[in-house]
Each structure stands twice: as structure tokens, then as C-alpha cells.
Amino acid sequence: MGKHESVELHEKYDEDGETDHPKCPRCGAFLAVHEDRKTCGDCGFSEIEK
Numbered sequence: 039m040g041k042h043e044s045v046e047l048h049e050k051y052d053e054d055g056e057t058d059h060p061k062c063p064r065c066g067a068f069l070a071v072h073e074d075r076k077t078c079g080d081c082g083f084s085e086i087e088k
């Protein structure tokens with residue numbers, strides 16, 4: 039997957055000061071953080087937390 043794309047997204051993080059907010063690896067939208075998982079409202083991606 040593209041590390042270079044991530045760098046671009048990180049620049050936007052810094053403007054908001056929310057560097058720890060996860061983003062969707064698939065489409066780049068912010069992920070909704072739940073107790074045990076993160077989900078993307080845009081493309082339906084979900085990531086289970088351990």
C-alpha cells in the first residue's frame with residue numbers, strides 16, 4: 039500500500055492537531071472509533087481492535 043499517500047494525509051492532520059485520529063486505508067476518510075473496532079462510513083471498511 040502507498041506510504042506516500044499517508045504522508046499527504048498526515049499534513050492535513052497537523053492542521054487540525056488531531057494526529058491520532060485514524061483514517062481509512064481504503065478511501066482516506068476519517069474512521070469512526072468504537073470500543074473494539076473502527077469503521078469507515080464512506081466505504082464500509084472496518085478494522086477490529088485487539
Ligand SMILES: [Zn+2]
Pocket residue numbers: 062063064065066067078079080081082083
Ligand atoms: Zn473508507
